[in-house]
Amino acid sequence: MIYKEQRAEGNFSSVMGFVLLGFSDLPNLQGFLFGIFFLIYTFVIIGNGLIIIITRIESALETPMYFFLANFSSLEICYVSVTVPKILANLWTQDRSISLVGCAAQMYFFLMLGVTECFFLTVMAYDRYVAICNPLQYPLVMNQKKCIQLAVGSWISGIPVQIGQTYHVFSLPFCGSNQISHFFCDIPPLIKLACGDTSLNEIPVYIVDVLFGMIPCLLILYSYIKIISTILKLPSTTSQFKAFSTCSSHLIVVVLFFGPVIITYLRPKSNHSSGSDKMFSLFYIFVTPLLNPIIYSLRNKDVIAALKKLLPQKI
Template sequence: MKPQEKPPCENLTKLMDFVLLDFAELPHLQGLLFALFLVIYISTLLGNGTILLITKVDPALRTPMYFFLGNFSFLEMCYVSTTLPRMLANLWTQRRTISLVACATQMCCVVVLGGTECLLLAMMSYDRYVAICSPLHYPLLMNPRVCVQMVAGCWVTGVPVLVGLTFQIFSLPFCGSNLINHFFCDIPPILKLAFGDTFWTEMMVYLVNVLLVTAPFLLILVSYGKIISTILRLSSSTSRAKAFSTCSSHLVVVTLFYGSAIITYLRPKNQDSGGTDKVLSLFYTIVTPLFNPLIYSLRNKDVIMALRKLLFK
């Protein structure tokens, strides 16, 4: 028997909305999942908001490292707000429909903020590289003007590329299934629903990922390779421990974010990878923003001291 051919897209009804399945396969846990993700969302906003606040009000934290950390915390608050509110509404109402325009908007916000996070993590690693490998030049190389320019560059560099990528993806015809096996409009599950040949769009996705995910990751690896080499040459064990402590928190965040993002976007796809993509996406969209304040506060004496001052005030 010949395989059944798909009818032309012109003969099917073009989709005007999608259905986010999120965790619909767990019908008896919807209330528990709503409560869990609500606590996670509130905790993420409070934790990152606190980090942002203390980096702005405490004079001891007005350094380039904490300037980047404050911006990173603000970015995490924006990032988690692009996915969790919609998922909470879906869990509460059990109405999972999302319009095509809303889906495109959500995807655009997620990829723009994700690209910004990749670049900002790379800038934070460069800051640590200069501080440890060129301490005498640090005040000159990382002056306030340069830091502002670096952060602004992180926020705007990927915007035209990622907006264009989103437009390209949603220019594809959608006229088959409208069920998205995910909790937000991510690129892989949306491309699976596109009708027709998506080869060039997928190549564009890979190219953008190489430029905005892999390239910053390689910069981080090079920076930390030089950092570790410099630290190991220090004669004092106390100096080595102090240098490692200033970098370890950033390395943990990099591992959580990049590990899950690279596996999600750069690994080969198959028809049954939806569940895996969903789990991996939880790490870089929800887990990293949640644990970011804990990672930086529990391993940083300056942040703990600033928190104590804020609480006593």
């Protein structure tokens, strides 16, 4: 079954399901893509899972920075699990259909977890800002209660907004084709399927994107301006290198995540194409969750030491 259509009032039809075209334009690479994406998904689960485990069992990592890193790794696992299993199923079975409810649920959780990731990256930048710019007050400012509040706030803040965002998108009149030129349910390709002029409908989408995308990005940018300014004032090159190394991993992840997200959601609709949307989506769906544990482990001596203590016990 590909889709169902039901006649509605007027000349429109009410779409009862969608077809995720995904990589259907590459028929000879379906098996290869399944293998690649399956390996990436496995590495994401294992890599981020190891980060969670070592931050739990290693006493040297019981600090706010690693508390947020463990939450961030948990988020990455949830984030990829919203989209990748469906992508793998589509590639394996070649059944690309998805129900209206399933599409709405996938988009909601994808957007909600995306907002959560924006907030966590902002909170992690704030943590580094306090640690480097106000080191004497760090234990008082980033106490256990404050860390838990920031973590819980990051997890739940996007829930009500994205309920409204999802409802808004799926209340648009869909007619004609129900084929989504993407590999998961996302806002830009769904808006393309809506009937008539959707300019006014896109305004709330852009407002939410600015509030929950650009504002966290600007807060992170401000934090790093202050951090770099403070680091450059340190008396020795060794001190400067050590201070910058504690936040460079986070900065790399920020660039990898926010760059494609801003391009995807904040560029004009006229500049959207299915090919470019897919390419940029691959970054924040696959690349960032995959590189997160690699970046934080290879660039962090404490994490490497904890991994060396853990892995021999498991072999």
